[in-house]
Amino acid sequence: MNAPDTVPAEWRAKSANQTRLAFGQALLKIGAREPKAVVVSVDTQDLLGIRSYIERFRERFIELGIAEQNAIGVASGLATTGLHPYVCAYAPFITARSMEQVRNDVAYANQRVVIGAAASGISLGVAGGTHHALEDLALMRSLPNMAVIVPADVTEAYRATLATIDIDGPVYLRLGGRAEEPPIGDPEAPFRLGKAVHLRPGKDVAVIACGALVEMAVRASDLLKKEGIGVRVLNMHTIKPLDREAILAAAAETHGIVTAEEHHLTGGLGGAVAELLAVEHPKRMRMVGMPDVFAMVGPTGPLRAKYGMSAEAIVDACRALLA
Numbered sequence: 364m365n366a367p368d369t370v371p372a373e374w375r376a377k378s379a380n381q382t383r384l385a386f387g388q389a390l391l392k393i394g395a396r397e398p399k400a401v402v403v404s405v406d407t408q409d410l411l412g413i414r415s416y417i418e419r420f421r422e423r424f425i426e427l428g429i430a431e432q433n434a435i436g437v438a439s440g441l442a443t444t445g446l447h448p449y450v451c452a453y454a455p456f457i458t459a460r461s462m463e464q465v466r467n468d469v470a471y472a473n474q475r476v477v478i479g480a481a482a483s484g485i486s487l488g489v490a491g492g493t494h495h496a497l498e499d500l501a502l503m504r505s506l507p508n509m510a511v512i513v514p515a516d517v518t519e520a521y522r523a524t525l526a527t528i529d530i531d532g533p534v535y536l537r538l539g540g541r542a543e544e545p546p547i548g549d550p551e552a553p554f555r556l557g558k559a560v561h562l563r564p565g566k567d568v569a570v571i572a573c574g575a576l577v578e579m580a581v582r583a584s585d586l587l588k589k590e591g592i593g594v595r596v597l598n599m600h601t602i603k604p605l606d607r608e609a610i611l612a613a614a615a616e617t618h619g620i621v622t623a624e625e626h627h628l629t630g631g632l633g634g635a636v637a638e639l640l641a642v643e644h645p646k647r648m649r650m651v652g653m654p655d656v657f658a659m660v661g662p663t664g665p666l667r668a669k670y671g672m673s674a675e676a677i678v679d680a681c682r683a684l685l686a
Contacts, residue, residue, distance in 0.1 A: 375517065377412070380545060382520035383481035383538040387412030389524035390449060394420040397528055399447045403427060405434045407451040410481050411538075431461040438476045439468035447475055447528075454480035454496035454537060462502060469533045470506040477527045477534045483513075484575065484625030485658050486540025488666040492657045501630025503535040504603045510556065511602040513537045513624075513632075515577035516547045519600055522554035530556065539575060542663045547578050548598060557604040565593035568681045569613035569620050573599050573632050576623035576651065576672060583677035594681055605635055611644050619647035619684035623677050625667070628652045649680035 378385040393400045394416055401423045408414055408426070417424045427434045431452060438448040450457065457480050458465070469476045480499065487494040504511045510530055514520035520538060527534050548560055562577070563584040572580035577598045584594035595617060597609055614620060620640065622633035633650035640646050653670050667673055 374521065378517040378521070380517055380543045381539060381541065382514050382517055382544055383410060383540065384412040385514075385517035385520035386479045386481070386524050386536065386538055387416065387451075389521045390416045391419065392525060393449070393528060394423065397447060399445060401425065401441055401446050401448045402451060403434050403438050403441070403448050404451045405429055405431050405453075405457070407453065407481070410453065411451040411479060413451055431456045432464050435461045435464035435476075436468055439464075439472060439474045442474040442476050447477075449477045449479060451479050452481070453494070454483040454499050455494055458496065458499040458502050465503075466506055470509050473508045473532050475530075475532060477524075477536060479524070479536050479538060481538040482540040483537045484539075485653075485666050486542050486575070486625075486663055488658065488661050488663040491660045495658050497625075497627045497653050497658065498630065499535075499537065500602055500624070500626050500632065501634070504635060505630070508532050509603065510534045511537070512556070512600060513573040513602060514600055515574060515598050516544050518546065518550050519548065519554060523600065526554050526556060537574065540663070542575075544575060545578055547581065554600075557601045557606055559606040559609040560598040560600065561595070561609075562598055563594060563596035565595035566616060567593045567618055568684055569595040569597065569617045570623060570677060570681065571597045571599050571610065571613065571620060571632065571636055572623040573602065575625045575667075576677075579672070579674040580623050580677055582674040583681065586674065586678055587681055592681065592685065599632060602632055602635055605639065607639060607643075610636055610639055614640055614644040614646040619649070621649045621651060621677060621680045621684065623651040623672070625672055626652055628654065647684055649684055651676050651680050
């Protein structure tokens with residue numbers, strides 16, 4: 364599935380290296396291309412940078428305030444009439460607070476609803492545990508029919524959002540917060556649902572990462588290369604459907620697998636990879652992610668380091684596999 368970038372490049376500057384804003388920029392393109400697209404906001408006009416969309420497509424915008432359960436019900440109803448709703452929301456609230464509606468009204472009914480979920484992981488670390496989304500991948504990937512996408516940078520977020528035009532079913536698009544997300548991959552590469560991006564070659568260890576941890580995985584690979592250790596890096600931007608071929612090839616061609624994600628170690632990317640390998644190709648693994656605790660309040664960067672979500676933690680996990 365390809366979604367070429369055919370708009371002027373100023374959208375990159377407006378995205379400010381933040382995937383949440385890239386989503387808002389992509390909605391402008393979708394609004395122009397797809398007359399059935401409707402944006403539903405739950406007090407997120409600034410969070411997802413959609414004010415330009417509102418100015419241009421006011422008749423296809425609905426503001427519902429801080430009412431996530433209602434927003435999912437409205438989006439499902441809109442989809443029933445043939446419209447294509449895009450819900451703009453905070454990740455912790457649109458998943459945990461409205462899980463019943465997402466399950467029954469969207470996933471069970473297989474409605475064509477796209478959920479743009481910003482402020483995932485601990486990207487809003489200073490807001491405290493209520494604003495951390497560290498179980499959302501486990502919740503969303505457990506739902507039949509739901510596609511789950513975790514872009515690593517603004518280009519991937521922009522193209523993934525455009526690609527949702529052609530997905531016939533519900534989509535959960537996990538986006539960052541106000542922390543900068545530096546460019547990672549080839550800016551000209553197309554987005555392909557369910558196909559991992561190979562960022563570094565390597566035969567010793569494979570690191571399979573998503574979201575904010577992809578950039579850290581690349582740094583870990585470059586650090587270990589200086590020690591003569593070849594670390595393959597896969598950007599697993601689609602958690603569901605999972606790229607089985609890339610994972611099984613990594614298991615067959617390296618000595619072990621390390622997964623890395625800004626999510627609890629239970630039920631996220633690491634769990635998805637482990638489930639596949641346990642049945643298809645048992646392999647030594649290590650998982651880098653949030654331990655089984657609630658994160659304290661603090662700046663995003665230091666919090667990630669405190670809880671072992673860093674390039675250094677990935678390096679240590681790779682070394683442990685080879686010991």
